[in-house]
Amino acid sequence: MNIIPVMIVEDDIRASYVLENTINQHPNFEVVAVCESLSDAKIKAQAFSPELVMVDITLPDGNGIDLIRTLKSDGFHGAFIMTTAERETSTIERSIQxxxxxxxxxxxxxxxxxxxxxxxxxxxQQLSKSVKIDQQSIDALFRKQTHLDKSRKTPKGIDQKTLEVLNKHLEDLQDTTFTAEEIGNAIHLSRITARRYLEYLEAQGLVEMSLDYKTGGRPKQRYTKIIAV
Structure with missing residues (x-):
């Protein structure tokens, strides 16, 4: 599979860094351009021809929705993913449209x-396999799953036994802060796999991620155990 070029449109430096670092960890994607404004994004979209664009809605000189409209009217055929703090239903509706x-x-x-x-x-991958697909496959593409595995306790990509080993290690861990690499070394997981599990625990409210800028280089992601009181 060819590497998919991605453009980030984000004026928050920290959010932009997290996005770029995360995207570049995925084996099928690579960030080719980072923009902080709507005007910069228009220029770089033509220069780099990204296939996927991560778009913030609030930008210094406009908004991401206007950017999408403009790029599409100019003949841009890439896909878009919104990254925003806005939760208004009207904004979500316009994005869907x-x-x-x-x-x-x-x-x-x-x-x-x-x-x-x-x-x-x-x-x-599904769309490239054949010219036509059946209704079940279409439903899956639109996330209308009709047969869910209700016996599964964890989402896809999270093994229950591995999660139990991680939770036990965190319970026994003396330090309250740690990196994905440290956890991976301790329970024999790759750094990327350990980070995936820590992100799952973050979503469950069991750990919290922050960026350590006192590294002398790129900020390092550190995790903190959330201790119940």
Missing amino acids: LGVMDYLVKPIRMSRVLQALSDYTELR
């Missing part, structure tokens, strides 16, 4: 970004 692939609400979790990328990859 414009055909965005996904809508990620800030603060954005890395696990949710990776899920959106995997969904796009699956959609792309």
Whole structure:
């Protein structure tokens, strides 16, 4: 599978860094351009021809919805994923009408970004297999699953036994802060796999992720155990 080029349109530097770092971890995607404004995005969309654009709605010189409209009217055929703090139903409705692939609400979790990328990859693969597909496959593409595995306690990509090992390790861990790499080394997982599990725990409210800027280089993602009181 060819690497899918991605453009990020985001004026928040920290959010942009998290997005770029997360996207570049996925083996099928690569960030080719990062923009902080609508005007910059118009220029770079033509220069880099991204297949997927991550768009913030609130920009210094306009908004992401206007950007999508403009790019489409100029003949741009890429896909769009919204990344925003806006939760108004009118904004979501306009985004759906414009055909965005996904809508990620800030603060954005890395696990949710990776899920959106995997969904796009699956959609792309399904559509490239044949000229026509059946109704069941269409329903799956539009997330209208008719047969859900109700016996499964964890989402796809999260193994229950591995999760139990991780939770036991966190219970026994003396330090309250740690990195994905440290956890991976401790329970024999790759850094990327450990991060996926930590992102799942973050979504469950069991750990919290923050960026450590005192590294002398790129910020490092650190996780903190949330201790019940």
